Amino acid sequence: MIDIRDPAWQVAFGPRTVLLASPRSFCAGVERAIEVVENLLRLRPPPLYVRKQIVHNTHVVADLRTRGAIFVDELDEVPAGATVVFSAHGVSPAVHAQAAERGLEVIDATCPLVAKVHTEARRFAARGDTVVLIGHAGHEEVEGTLGQAPGNTVLVQDVADVAHLDVPDPARVSYLTQTTLAVGETTEIIEALRRRYPALRSAASDDICYATTNRQDALSAITAEADLVLVVGSANSSNSVRLVELAHQHGTPAHLIDDAGGLRPHWLAETRCVAVTAGASAPQQLVDDVLDALRLLGPVTVAERESTRETVRFSLPVPARLS
Numbered sequence: 001m002i003d004i005r006d007p008a009w010q011v012a013f014g015p016r017t018v019l020l021a022s023p024r025s026f027c028a029g030v031e032r033a034i035e036v037v038e039n040l041l042r043l044r045p046p047p048l049y050v051r052k053q054i055v056h057n058t059h060v061v062a063d064l065r066t067r068g069a070i071f072v073d074e075l076d077e078v079p080a081g082a083t084v085v086f087s088a089h090g091v092s093p094a095v096h097a098q099a100a101e102r103g104l105e106v107i108d109a110t111c112p113l114v115a116k117v118h119t120e121a122r123r124f125a126a127r128g129d130t131v132v133l134i135g136h137a138g139h140e141e142v143e144g145t146l147g148q149a150p151g152n153t154v155l156v157q158d159v160a161d162v163a164h165l166d167v168p169d170p171a172r173v174s175y176l177t178q179t180t181l182a183v184g185e186t187t188e189i190i191e192a193l194r195r196r197y198p199a200l201r202s203a204a205s206d207d208i209c210y211a212t213t214n215r216q217d218a219l220s221a222i223t224a225e226a227d228l229v230l231v232v233g234s235a236n237s238s239n240s241v242r243l244v245e246l247a248h249q250h251g252t253p254a255h256l257i258d259d260a261g262g263l264r265p266h267w268l269a270e271t272r273c274v275a276v277t278a279g280a281s282a283p284q285q286l287v288d289d290v291l292d293a294l295r296l297l298g299p300v301t302v303a304e305r306e307s308t309r310e311t312v313r314f315s316l317p318v319p320a321r322l323s
Contacts, residue, residue, distance in 0.1 A: 001260055002293045012268035015299040018291060019226055021218040021277035022306040025284040027211030028314050029111030030055045033088035034064070036109040036320040040085065041068050043322070049084040051075060051091070052140055054109060055281040056237040058258055075099055083107065089140035090114040092147020112314050113209045114141055117176055118148050120203045124174040125149030129201065130167040132156050134189050135178030139238060142178055158185075162192040173197045177207040180238040180280075182245060183216055210312065211280045212239045216246055218307040219277050223247050226275035228267060229254035232286045233279030240279025247275070259286050260293035268297065 002009060026034075033054050040048050041064075049070045053061050061071060075098050078084050083105045086095070090110040099106050110118075124131045131153040135142040146153050156162055167173055175193055177186055186208060194200050206213075223229060229247035233240025233256055240256055247254030252275070255267060268274075274294070278287050294300050 001289075002263060002296050004296055009265045009297065012265040012297050014272070014297065015301075016268075016271060016294065016297075017273045017301045017303060018294065019222040019273065019275045020287075020302055020304040021215070021222055021275060022304050023211070023214045023218055023308065023310050025232075025278040025280070025282055025287060027209070027280040027310070028312040029088050029113060029209070029211070030281045032314040032316060033109040033111065034060060036107060036316060037064050037069055037085055038067070039316065039320045039322055040083070040107060043320070044083060047082065049078045049082055050087065051078075051084055051095075052087045052089065053236075054085065054087050056089075056240075057234045057279075057281040057283070059234075059283060059286060060281065075102060075104065078102065078104060080104070085109050087140065088114070090118060090144035092144050092150075094147055095144075107317055107319050109317070109320075110144075111179070111209075113179055113207075114144070117145055117179065117207050120176055120207075121145055121148035121153060124176070124201070125152035127172075128169075129172045129174040130154065130169070132165070132173060132175040132193060133177070134175060134181065134186055136181075136238065139178065141180070141238075145176065145178070156189060156193075159189055159192045162189065162196060165196070167197075170197050171199045173199065174201040176203065178238070179207055179209040180212050180242065181208055182242040183208060183213055184249070211310065212242070214308055214310060215239065215243060215277060215280060218305065219243055219246055219275065220250065221307050222275045222305050223250040223252045226252055226273045227271040228252070228273075229275045229277070230263075230290060231256045231277055231279065232259070232290060233282045234258055237279045237281050240282065243277060243279060257290070260289040263290070263293055268294075
């Protein structure tokens, strides 16, 4: 938190306006995944294991850990017969098979929109297509999707990758995307794929999820008015990183911060209008903390700019329902 006694912060004092992007913070898939773990901690005797971070936010994971959740990287860290939750990012069939071999009770918190992409990958591969997955190598969601049909799926990360593709039948190519990508960049890659493979096929609806698109649209609407953009989110949150990149594309300085402790005085020097948003896995409380920190530096006028209202809700897996 800001220590106003520290002389370094003197350059940041002054009144400012905060443009608060809306929608921001939790999406329905994140809310569902967190609620799965919270409810199971209430319903089941410990221990409760969670494979990987349930969502990509350090504060959420730390909070659930204090309540008793045990986070592991791999299933061999989970005792045979125990209960394990799969994260919102989804897993491959191979991970499900490993869990079955170990006799683990699996509660799957995969976001339904990620599960939709998994279904599409299997369907496209089953009809004989090469499935081109647009996404970031190493991301958990991408690893899970690649694993749905590993013999038929190839990963493309940028337009340059398209030129190096080698597929068995150029007339039988489909594409899917990671759900948390930048809309503009993804469109460029899809256009490059269509130029190379005119018969390219896709799903009936976009794979980039509504929440990612909405947060990008909301920030785009206010970035030009701001001297600085602050994005609340963790460094491993793909949709949060994309928001920072989006602000840069608009020519506005932007920084990703986990919380108010990430603020730096030189960012705020001579800034009188700050746009604030949060990635889909960042709690609203962290945004409130940032606003409180800014108020320590002078009067703050908050103007919330709502571009759309989200009403999506996802039902919980049966074992995680309280009633």
